[in-house]
Amino acid sequence: MDAQTLQHVQLFDKCTNFTKAREVQRTGLYPYFKPISQSEDTVVTIEGQPRIMMGSNNYLGLTHHPKVLEASRRALERYGSGCTGSRFLNGTLDLHEQLEARLADFLGKDGALVLSTGYQANLGMISSLVGRSDIVLIDKLDHASIVDGAKMSYGQTERFTHGNLQQLERLLEKHADRGTMVIVDGIYSMEGDIADLPALIALTQKYGAALAVDDAHSIGVLGPKGDGTAAHFGVIDDVDVIVGTFSKSLASIGGFIAASESIIHYLKHHARPLIFSAALPPANTAGVLAAHEVMVQEPERRERLWANTARLQSGMRSLGFEIGPSETPIVPILIGTLENTFRFWRKLFEAGVFTNPVVPPAVPPSECRLRTSLMATHTDEQIDFVLETFSQLGKATGII
Numbered sequence: 001m002d003a004q005t006l007q008h009v010q011l012f013d014k015c016t017n018f019t020k021a022r023e024v025q026r027t028g029l030y031p032y033f034k035p036i037s038q039s040e041d042t043v044v045t046i047e048g049q050p051r052i053m054m055g056s057n058n059y060l061g062l063t064h065h066p067k068v069l070e071a072s073r074r075a076l077e078r079y080g081s082g083c084t085g086s087r088f089l090n091g092t093l094d095l096h097e098q099l100e101a102r103l104a105d106f107l108g109k110d111g112a113l114v115l116s117t118g119y120q121a122n123l124g125m126i127s128s129l130v131g132r133s134d135i136v137l138i139d140k141l142d143h144a145s146i147v148d149g150a151k152m153s154y155g156q157t158e159r160f161t162h163g164n165l166q167q168l169e170r171l172l173e174k175h176a177d178r179g180t181m182v183i184v185d186g187i188y189s190m191e192g193d194i195a196d197l198p199a200l201i202a203l204t205q206k207y208g209a210a211l212a213v214d215d216a217h218s219i220g221v222l223g224p225k226g227d228g229t230a231a232h233f234g235v236i237d238d239v240d241v242i243v244g245t246f247s248k249s250l251a252s253i254g255g256f257i258a259a260s261e262s263i264i265h266y267l268k269h270h271a272r273p274l275i276f277s278a279a280l281p282p283a284n285t286a287g288v289l290a291a292h293e294v295m296v297q298e299p300e301r302r303e304r305l306w307a308n309t310a311r312l313q314s315g316m317r318s319l320g321f322e323i324g325p326s327e328t329p330i331v332p333i334l335i336g337t338l339e340n341t342f343r344f345w346r347k348l349f350e351a352g353v354f355t356n357p358v359v360p361p362a363v364p365p366s367e368c369r370l371r372t373s374l375m376a377t378h379t380d381e382q383i384d385f386v387l388e389t390f391s392q393l394g395k396a397t398g399i400i
């Protein structure tokens with residue numbers, strides 16, 4: 001059937017009526033889906049020009065580390081290009097089990113489970129553990145995968161204002177007779193602030209609720225060994241479940257859940273995103289094992305990441321940019337309206353600096369921002385160039 005003979009299908013009206021992105025594309029300011037044709041760690045080539053990458057989650061700069069690349073190559077040769085099946089059936093490798101043992105030990109938990117993305121880890125963890133009569137309480141700035149995991153569960157969901165522990169306590173009190181999970185991001189991905197785990201633990205313990213922490217942005221960044229938010233606060237035993245990803249500091253793709261033996265055993269037999277999706281490929285699994293080893297052996301990378309963070313944050317603040325409550329390598333630069341944000345993004349891009357624009361619905365319409373993030377491998381010269389570029393363009397456009 002060709003296009004002319006196709007009947008009108010009402011279902012697709014939403015697609016033909018969706019014009020917002022096309023309108024921005026016509027202005028030449030559309031900032032999304034920019035293809036990278038080459039990557040050299042902190043510098044990427046886009047549209048034929050080198051740009052300093054200020055939007056990556058590659059916090060430790062390990063995506064090009066020779067040990068990571070070599071481990072991936074060896075796994076590719078030994079196991080092939082993919083697992084072609086679920087962990088549950090034909091897709092489990094000895095490498096997955098090595099990685100699980102490594103993560104459990106590293107995070108101070110009995111066990112860990114490796115999934116194919118961090119997104120799936122949250123879907124699987126929440127939808128399996130929050131049953132029909134249970135409730136999950138989520139911070140309004142929690143990652144979308146937590147929101148989606150809550151939607152996928154049969155339980156009830158309630159949200160509390162970001163970091164508002166009085167509101168959380170009222171919810172805990174109201175639902176004290178039910179199975180309850182509180183879930184927070186360790187580091188919030190758009191704000192760069194850290195969850196107050198000691199205060200959250202005091203509340204969850206008072207009301208007999210479980211506490212889960214999404215450490216996607218904290219592994220490799222917080223904690224004495226890069227072991228995350230609970231380790232940072234010295235409260236590992238008081239956090240019931242730690243979820244994370246390999247797509248940031250661990251320089252690959254994939255996700256994990258770390259918890260007690262009985263929780264992990266239960267998830268192995270109930271988490272649909274684990275059971276009904278193919279396993280993490282060999283090269284990625286071996287790459288994560290190698291990246292983790294480098295992370296432990298080279299703590300100076302984390303030190304360098306924090307030095308870079310201090311340089312960018314103090315530079316931005318002294319130039320007069322608003323960076324909100326950020327206290328980590330995630331440094332959002334508040335711009336204001338969507339149009340100003342896209343215009344400023346474009347000017348930075350043309351000047352050789354790549355950032356990530358964050359606009360509604362991720363943030364309120366007046367709080368659009370450019371999300372920047374540091375890597376351990378950014379040089380002082382690169383950070384100073386970024387600051388100088390922000391300064392010149394910020395003044396030229398009246399943002400500062």
Ligand SMILES: Cc1ncc(COP(=O)(O)O)c(C=O)c1O
Nearest residue numbers: 117118119143189216245247254
């Ligand atoms: C807080 C948080 N959780 C989970 C995820 C999902 O991780 P992945 O990219 O591995 O699917 C992300 C990634 O953006 C994240 O920022």
